Amino acid sequence: MVSISQIKRHKTHSVKVGNVVIGGNAPVVVQSMTNTDTADTDKTYEQVKRLYLAGSEIVRVTVNNEAAALGVIELKNRLDKNGLNVPLAGCFHYNGHTLLNDYPDMAQALDKYRINPGNVGFGAKRDSQFEQMIEKAVEHNKPVRIGVNWGSLDQDLATKIMDENSKLDNPLPAEEVMRETLVQSALINAEKAENIGLSKNQIILSAKVSRVSDLIAVYRELAQRSDYALHLGLTEAGMGSKGIVATALGEGILLNQGIGDTIRASLTPEPNGDRTLEVRVCQEILQALNIRSFAPEVTACPGCGRTTSTVFQELAQDIQNYITLQMPIWSGKYIGVEELKIAVMGCIVNGPGESKHADIGISLPGSGESPIAPVFMDGKKTHTLRGDNIAGEFQGLLEDYIIKKFG
Numbered sequence: 001m002v003s004i005s006q007i008k009r010h011k012t013h014s015v016k017v018g019n020v021v022i023g024g025n026a027p028v029v030v031q032s033m034t035n036t037d038t039a040d041t042d043k044t045y046e047q048v049k050r051l052y053l054a055g056s057e058i059v060r061v062t063v064n065n066e067a068a069a070l071g072v073i074e075l076k077n078r079l080d081k082n083g084l085n086v087p088l089a090g091c092f093h094y095n096g097h098t099l100l101n102d103y104p105d106m107a108q109a110l111d112k113y114r115i116n117p118g119n120v121g122f123g124a125k126r127d128s129q130f131e132q133m134i135e136k137a138v139e140h141n142k143p144v145r146i147g148v149n150w151g152s153l154d155q156d157l158a159t160k161i162m163d164e165n166s167k168l169d170n171p172l173p174a175e176e177v178m179r180e181t182l183v184q185s186a187l188i189n190a191e192k193a194e195n196i197g198l199s200k201n202q203i204i205l206s207a208k209v210s211r212v213s214d215l216i217a218v219y220r221e222l223a224q225r226s227d228y229a230l231h232l233g234l235t236e237a238g239m240g241s242k243g244i245v246a247t248a249l250g251e252g253i254l255l256n257q258g259i260g261d262t263i264r265a266s267l268t269p270e271p272n273g274d275r276t277l278e279v280r281v282c283q284e285i286l287q288a289l290n291i292r293s294f295a296p297e298v299t300a301c302p303g304c305g306r307t308t309s310t311v312f313q314e315l316a317q318d319i320q321n322y323i324t325l326q327m328p329i330w331s332g333k334y335i336g337v338e339e340l341k342i343a344v345m346g347c348i349v350n351g352p353g354e355s356k357h358a359d360i361g362i363s364l365p366g367s368g369e370s371p372i373a374p375v376f377m378d379g380k381k382t383h384t385l386r387g388d389n390i391a392g393e394f395q396g397l398l399e400d401y402i403i404k405k406f407g
Helices: 041-054 068-081 098-100 104-109 127-138 155-166 175-197 213-225 240-256 276-290 311-334 351-357 389-407
Strands: 014-018 019-024 027-032 056-060 090-094 112-115 144-149 203-208 229-233 297-300 342-346 360-363 372-377 380-385
Touching: 014 056, 014 297, 019 155, 027 276, 041 056, 041 068, 041 276, 056 068, 068 090, 068 098, 090 098, 098 104, 098 112, 098 127, 112 127, 127 175, 127 213, 127 297, 144 175, 155 175, 175 203, 203 213, 213 229, 213 240, 229 240, 240 276, 297 311, 311 389, 342 351, 351 360, 351 372, 360 389, 372 389, 380 389
Parallel strands: 027 056, 056 090, 090 112, 112 144, 144 203, 203 229, 297 342, 342 360
Antiparallel strands: 014 019, 360 372, 372 380
8 A cells, every 4th residue: 555645746647667657646666777687697686686676666787798698588477477577668779779679579678768869879879769768669659758867968959059059149057058058958859759759648757866956856847847757866866975965955856746656765885785775775765755655654762861771762763673574464465554653762751752643652651751652553552561561562563553553
């Protein structure tokens, strides 16, 4: 079950990608991308599986050579064999027209093509090769994300717009000219795709940049000037907290304005890091905005001098880990459990109030307070826990509450 907020969405055409709908009135879709060599089907299959089970509703893979094209075919067969109905998007650059032509089984196996008009070819060949790729999408009845990128702009278009700008009485700053080039490039190529035969409900647009302010400005323009489904994301968000903060700010502001139909967090993973982090970040952005719910939400206080005990921190962590482990089971067994609100508070300052506002909450004794912990369910105090096993007893009450409310 998915909850959808009351944010008024920018009206876009809906696009079917495998079994997933993007745009229209559909929920905002979470996407991710593998960083394995697609020709290595064992590693790619395992990563796609992990991303999908973590909640990625579409997974993109690189298709950059013949071995990768063959890998896509094997990957799709293996996913289907194991009952993993994962919509796959193929990312093409430079030689995509050749690969789509030479490997029709790969072209059919993919559920969506990602084409960057700035990287389909050079000079006179660019328009021809873009046209060939769109023709293959039409032939195989596949949707296309036309994704323009700050780092690979159409230089002919950029030069034209800069020349026009230089002749104005009050020329725009170079930064605004580059933003305008991105917007025009996306819209011009979408129109070309339609003229070739792709319908509006088979086109998704993206305009990737690296800075939050540029992302917001560009997508506001795209939303004002088109009704195509829009994919949000920074092209290189960065690593760690920097990447997460930038992604949350850029995508969150746009989503809160009703702009965006599908999102990705393009985080730089730490060496041997968990690729599924980008999925969780997207889910948490959507959940924080009350656009979608994916798992019960745990509210926990940050701690202060009143809470030198680590009991509330450990309990909050235990419950969060417990939820993560149980959600694959709960999601099919307890309809609506992802809407559950849990409060784990460290002392009496805000503890009782936060606990009353949650579905189920506990206010643990802070430092120097009486060793008792009131428990609230649906706004009413129902239990008072004492002793050395407060955490264990509360987790048991949580399990009972879930069974009774959602069973």
